[in-house]
Amino acid sequence: MSDEKILPGRVTPWRQTYWDWRAAGNFICGGSGTGLLFFATLAAGNMDAYRTMALVALAFIGCGLFCVWLEIGKPLRSINVYFHPQTSWMTREAIVAGLLFLCGIVTLWFGAGFFAGTTALLGIVFLYCQGRILLASKGIPAWREPKVMPLILATGFVEGAGLAVVLSAFLPGDGPRWLAGALLGALILRRIAWTLYFKAVEKSGLPKKAMAVLRPFGAKFEMVGQLLPEITLVMGIFYDAVLTGLTFVAGLIAAAAGWWLKYTLVVRAAYNQGYALPVLPVRGQGEVKPGIKPGWTK
Amino acid sequence: MARYVMTVDLRRCIGCQTCTAACRHANATPPGVQWRKVLDIESGEFPDVRRSFVPVGCMHCGDPPCMHVCPSTATHQRADGLVGIDYDLCIGCGYCAVACPYQARYIVHKREFSYGERPTEQEEAQFDPNRIAVATKCTFCSDRVDQAKEMGLTPGIDPEVTPACVNGCIASVLAFGDREDPNSNVSRLLAENQFFRMHEELGTDPGMYYIFDSK
Numbered sequence: 001m002s003d004e005k006i007l008p009g010r011v012t013p014w015r016q017t018y019w020d021w022r023a024a025g026n027f028i029c030g031g032s033g034t035g036l037l038f039f040a041t042l043a044a045g046n047m048d049a050y051r052t053m054a055l056v057a058l059a060f061i062g063c064g065l066f067c068v069w070l071e072i073g074k075p076l077r078s079i080n081v082y083f084h085p086q087t088s089w090m091t092r093e094a095i096v097a098g099l100l101f102l103c104g105i106v107t108l109w110f111g112a113g114f115f116a117g118t119t120a121l122l123g124i125v126f127l128y129c130q131g132r133i134l135l136a137s138k139g140i141p142a143w144r145e146p147k148v149m150p151l152i153l154a155t156g157f158v159e160g161a162g163l164a165v166v167l168s169a170f171l172p173g174d175g176p177r178w179l180a181g182a183l184l185g186a187l188i189l190r191r192i193a194w195t196l197y198f199k200a201v202e203k204s205g206l207p208k209k210a211m212a213v214l215r216p217f218g219a220k221f222e223m224v225g226q227l228l229p230e231i232t233l234v235m236g237i238f239y240d241a242v243l244t245g246l247t248f249v250a251g252l253i254a255a256a257a258g259w260w261l262k263y264t265l266v267v268r269a270a271y272n273q274g275y276a277l278p279v280l281p282v283r284g285q286g287e288v289k290p291g292i293k294p295g296w297t298k
Numbered sequence: 299m300a301r302y303v304m305t306v307d308l309r310r311c312i313g314c315q316t317c318t319a320a321c322r323h324a325n326a327t328p329p330g331v332q333w334r335k336v337l338d339i340e341s342g343e344f345p346d347v348r349r350s351f352v353p354v355g356c357m358h359c360g361d362p363p364c365m366h367v368c369p370s371t372a373t374h375q376r377a378d379g380l381v382g383i384d385y386d387l388c389i390g391c392g393y394c395a396v397a398c399p400y401q402a403r404y405i406v407h408k409r410e411f412s413y414g415e416r417p418t419e420q421e422e423a424q425f426d427p428n429r430i431a432v433a434t435k436c437t438f439c440s441d442r443v444d445q446a447k448e449m450g451l452t453p454g455i456d457p458e459v460t461p462a463c464v465n466g467c468i469a470s471v472l473a474f475g476d477r478e479d480p481n482s483n484v485s486r487l488l489a490e491n492q493f494f495r496m497h498e499e500l501g502t503d504p505g506m507y508y509i510f511d512s513k
Contacts, residue, residue: 072389072391140396282510
């Protein structure tokens with residue numbers, strides 16, 4: 001299909017404005033919070049350290065949900081979000097969020113190990129729901145690519161591990177060395193997930209403007225958001241004397257890069273489908289001509 | 299059971315936007331909100347250029363992604379295939395708007411007028427506060443379709459129970475009817491002509507059929 005000489009106008013994909021920074025805030029805070037909850041459960045040396053990390057994690061998730069509440073048109077009806085668990089991943093996310101907070105509060109209050117594990121598990125389910133929310137958005141080509149799922153999961157774990165490293169620097173216990181390895185592993189997974197995602201959208205095609213956002217972003221993200229914390233972590237692992245300082249910096253960069261990635265994906269690359277004609281109709285004496293898909297890379 | 303669909307004869311459309319005006323008049327949509335609109339697409343290179351006029355809007359999909367993602371069940375599909383929104387349930391989250399690959403949904407957060415700061419007489423008469431801060435879209439004029447049984451009329455044939463855009467079309471581009479009835483106007487048109495459906499590859503089973511040539 002050719003898209004030569006298309007007159008300007010809303011035929012080519014344009015950036016949706018229904019979900020803005022507030023929606024991105026939910027993905028950013030939700031992913032970081034659930035990732036942190038997971039690593040808090042694994043890495044906290046004692047209950048006090050766990051409590052601090054879990055409290056920060058729940059605050060992150062709560063902040064994300066508050067962002068969504070700010071975005072919806074009828075906030076006083078927000079209870080209606082629970083009405084469609086049969087197919088809506090937003091409903092499922094809301095249900096999981098309720099259970100997660102319930103379990104989290106029980107854990108913080110009573111310090112029960114079983115509930116800590118359950119809370120972490122619910123956090124992963126919450127993160128999974130977030131990925132599925134994007135995947136189900138058929139109107140946004142950059143989101144509906146199936147490889148967005150591993151990307152959302154991987155970056156959630158990176159952000160969580162990054163924040164756990166940062167917090168553990170202020171907490172008692174032997175977290176950093178342990179977490180440095182976990183963060184490095186999560187970073188490698190995110191690198192793979194990003195590469196697979198980008199290759200997939202390149203292959204399947206995207207709105208040109210979405211690709212014009214993702215391509216330069218990807219180059220910077222791979223250098224600053226991936227390579228820099230990876231190198232910093234490796235240096236920290238080999239030079240024990242500066243381990244805490246370097247992992248702290250790497251954790252901060254890795255988490256911030258995840259937020260940058262999600263803001264880019266949810267806000268800046270959120271171009272819609274636009275319109276396309278598989279064939280051009282016969283008009284007057286003319287013939288049927290090959291179709292057009294204006295504003296697309298393929 | 300009926301499945302109401304619309305056919306669009308692209309060979310006939312002249313881009314006059316009468317359907318757009320008819321829709322706005324019937325449904326009192328605010329400025330910038332066009333449940334029915336006609337795209338004006340020029341393609342090709344001189345001297346081989348084409349101009350296509352393509353009416354678009356909600357496709358009333360058989361497998362509507364907007365309905366599946368809706369967390370409040372506000373978006374629903376009726377037995378006759380029409381996809382509707384319950385404004386009393388909708389929370390205005392916009393998820394349906396990003397799930398729709400046809401850009402057919404709108405959310406307006408405050409009341410706006412077409413001319414200046416005051417509503418026209420018609421805007422005042424037709425204002426519906428329930429439509430503020432919730433998702434809205436083309437209904438295929440379901441309120442008219444609903445009267446068909448009671449009035450003993452046929453949607454797509456009798457103007458009283460036919461969508462406003464179809465009634466308004468000056469070139470018989472648009473037709474409306476029951477795809478499940480082999481004798482309906484739309485079934486006959488589709489049997490006699492070649493057609494496509496937009497973004498069909500996304501698996502939405504859209505209910506607008508674009509006729510581009512005869513068989």
